Amino acid sequence: MPDLIYVYCVMDRAPVLEHVAVPEAKPASPLAELPDLLVRDGLYAVVGRVPAEDFSEENLPVRLKDVEWITRRLMLHERVVEHAMQYGCVIPFKFGTVYHTEENVYLMLDAHATEFRQNLSELAGKQEWGVKIYCDRRQLTANVAAQNPTLVELDREIGAATKGRAFLLTQRRVKLMTATVNDEVARFGQECFDRLAGQGLRARVNDSLPPEAGGESEEMILNAAFLVTKEKTPQFLDTADQLQQQLVPNGLRLKSTGPWPPYNFCRFSTESA
């Protein structure tokens, strides 16, 4: 079976691809992995040759359950796109876009040429930054218990109350605590998002990932992406650092990452998710 063509990203200038650091395969299969360029009318598709066996209808489901294979392919995808990004603006493809022939890649470039060019010109000189905020609910709850006047007063009342009344007051306390902590989480999340969005051109909130996805003990309360001009980036990162310092005493933690390829900010009218 001839190899298939996997598309990593599209650009409007040629990256140098010889030095891409490709994650090691076990067993080693170096040649098939080095990325390549397909050029059409000033648009460059950064592609790789992948074994047809891996992406065939019967084998793909098996491969997708192979953690080592999928991890390697995901990291390879990201590394190739990041490498290409050093040479100019990129339109990153979603994982797993595969064509049977070079001709079909050219047809895809033709069909979407206008959209590629529009996105490339809009995204030039801009960077995507990711911001995730995590919350340690136990610490936030302890802070709220110590600082919220209503809860402090309630705790005092519970301490002085008879057993029956203390029971009722404790039930009230649980409800009030949950509501207050949720309000605090929403308030912190919104404030951070607004301040960071104020520094960026565009902002996007994505679904928070479930805790088991990252092995983080804390709960992810904000998963956002920002498109920032290169000039504004230092300011944006300063703001992120300031917010992080404000959050830490409250049991929250802000993690900023980037610059990323603009995964969150490509606008395609058709077929976009």
Place this chain on the structure above:
Amino acid sequence: MNDVVARGRDVGLLEVLDRVLNKGVVISGDLTISVADVDLIFVGLRVILSSVETMERARRMSVAQTAPELA
């Protein structure tokens, strides 16, 4: 990446899969990974993600012990 120092790249796989699997331009190829496929990948990766994170924590802790100024 030339003019701004990349930060937070030790996060590795979680951040990468949050973008590469969930985001990026969706153009139908001759073969395209479906949403169901992505769900399948997430299920498989949860295991490895928790172990990667644990390893990174362990590494950071050992760095902190030997050279506190680097932690």
